Amino acid sequence: MTDTAADARRTRQLNDASPNPKGGYVLYWMQQSQRVHGNHALDLAIEQADTLRLPVVVVFGLTSAYPEANWRHFAFMLQGLAEVDQELARMGVVMHIAAGSPPDVALAAGRDAALIVCDRGYLRHQRGWRADLAARSAYRVVEVESDAIVPVELASDKADFAARTFRPKINRLLPQFMKPIGPGKPPRKSSLDLFDRTDVSRLADRLDVDRSVRPATPLLDGGYSNALIFLDNFIEVNLSRYTDRRYKVENQAASQLSPYLHFGQISALQVALSVQKADAPEETKAAFLEELIVRRELAINHVWFNPHYDAYEGLPAWARRTLADHASDARRPIYDDETLEAAQTQDPYWNACMQEMRATGTMPGYLRMYWGKKILQWQPTPQQAFATALRLNNKYFLDGRDPNSYAGVGWVFGLHDRPWQERPIYGQIRYMARSGLERKFDMGRYIDGAMRRIAKVS
Template sequence: MNYLERVTCVKKSSKKGYYILYWMQGAFRVEYNHSLEFAKYLAINKNLPLKVLVVVDFNYKDANYRHFKFFIDGILELVEKFNDLKISFHVKVGPFTEILPQYLNDANTLITDKAYIKWLKDVRNKIYKNNDVNIYEVDTNLVVPVQVASSKCEYGAYTIRPKINKLKEKILNDFVFFDYRDNNFVLENDLDSLIIDEKLKSVHYIKTVDFKGGESEADKLLRDFLNEKYDNFAEKRGDPAFDFESNLSFYLHFGFISPIKILKEALKIETNPENYETLFEQLVVRRELAHNFTYYTDDIHNLYTFLPEWSKNTLKTHEKDKREYIYTLNELEGCKTHDKFWNAAQYELINKGKIHNYMRMYWGKKVIEWSESLKSAYENLIFLNDKYALDGRDSNGYAGIAWCFGMHDRAFKEREIFGKIRYMSENGLKRKFDMNRYLMRVGA
């Protein structure tokens, strides 16, 4: 196999078992899914049937109606896909720690997708500890597996970039497909319409947005991006007046699409090489720096456990500086600040499930400026992001917020409140961009 660097043996067992179990937990797709292919490979080589399991846990940390609806759309599509593939597919509703043991009692081997955030790693480790079975994790949601790229938390993009570039060609072409079918396959889906309606009523309601979950929707968005936006991607992606972003971050978060597929499809398009370089920088270098951050950080909710020393020192020095404006969480959430551009960014987050990337940085910086303490600023940003962003609770989101406080960045000229942390201003927005066009575009 070409991609064994993606596979980590977590636990060995002498237990025989009757089937291979793939717990699909982070890569909810059939294309470019190294975990699924590794599971098929083991099923063929051990001459055992394969079962694929999805557990829908309505107690999932910080998830709400918006997230679950998007997620379930994609899972219902997978039922049809696995029916066509003739592979047993089971969708079960309940806590991870209760459903998994039911399937592991008779399993020979467990394969699952690698997790990059501590609480998800803790869930896995609890399951691993309490079940006697062979266990493998497969890193299929990154181009370069997180532990292959680096064995430590990287300082910034400039330190991880050469490590990724050294490996990218080899790993970008490591995918192997295995032809596995089971004439006795079984489909079990607990997500019938009654259960969905009942369960969704039990989670916090946040209205849905225009995006629909699933692998097919991700493919459609990718085609639209490559056909309509890609030619101007390098030039216009950073301008909030225009929508030249791919909008694939949600689909990457839920594993509905592989970053490898995005890159391979982009390589087929004849365009200025700068567009591919920009795409690679955002999709691989910056995104995988974010996953490196959460993977090697034990407590992402405590700023002072991970910020670089210069950042910690300068923020502490200026924490008591006088603020012209201070806003409560309710005022921020309700778009009730004096800054119409910040309000528009928050409005975009609430109504579209995302903020344009440049405005997202501005959004974070201003909350630092308008908060009584760094702790409250950080907590409020995470709360708003995780509640409204369709890809909330993601490594990218946590790293992006941490960047506002100096993570993965450098020192700048010292000023009030921010110290040496990078500053962003309303005048800077108006000088660089047509901000009235941004207001019109997001409907604020």
């Protein structure tokens, strides 16, 4: 059985307006789901256009003012958008990329549309963009869930305390949503001259963005085709050993798909279905799907229901209380932001992590946790440590500035965790020690590998 883009549980009307009876096309405002394949929003736009016997137009709003974005993020995203543009052109669909505030771009592009279809974003500004468009559009605006496998409000009706409370809720619903999208009908070819195809290759020169953080090419290049390469390699090489090797920081056994999921360049549903049908032990597939679905969508739950998801105040009360109890504990050494960002601490493992993060935009998942825990230990206050960890995370990681980032940094400070044995500075927050890295991993081998990856980045 296949899923359909028009599944009412994935779709909601954002305003009370009717379609434009004189509209000449259906507009898909692409923003979060930056892909052609496995895109419920695009498929719904095509379905609606076929019903109305109209062509489809795709528009993307490119804003250089995107919160905390820099050239690394834009370069990766533009690589993916160039591929989307080419695929849509082969389908006969015009894609127009316009500079400006995304809701303004969508409103202008939709002035003569029969209706506007948009995909879904979960962060505060993304939700605000869609609400703004819906409030100002004279015609119907329909939002389609395409990046979460289970729509966020269906998975839970509140901010969940931990994975153990969230897991049974989402697992009950998964069989209903773990279905591939049906092939659908091809779109009508557009002969519209209202919109010109954008030369994506020329957009880079016109972007007024922070260029101090270099792209991670050729180690990581954006786009659906590159995501497929990583997915296929992971299934073929590492999936069968995932439970044993996923935390082995010296082996790089993870899927490397998080940047592609962040930009919506590949669907989490497609990844999950590919893993589900792979020839690998069931326990290894279950372990990966736990991370991809339960943990990822718990992060979406966090930013959706917690209005302070990006602030220290958004941490659990018990975590803030125990950190406050130990706020005056002696901290030696203390590192300022500049020293941390320059990777000049007395911890060679932490320095290697920071250097890899700065150069490549990635870091093994286990080391991300260690990296954040040491910032908590080394900064004057837990509030300053939270702000520093989040700033560096969002500045350098390709998958920064998304639900996983906010939940991941929050976890360092107790989010989605439980109280542990009390100790100085950390209180009851989980502690991670340098000796633990040496006991579990070959850290010399990790550093050697990190330096090789850094050297590959142009």
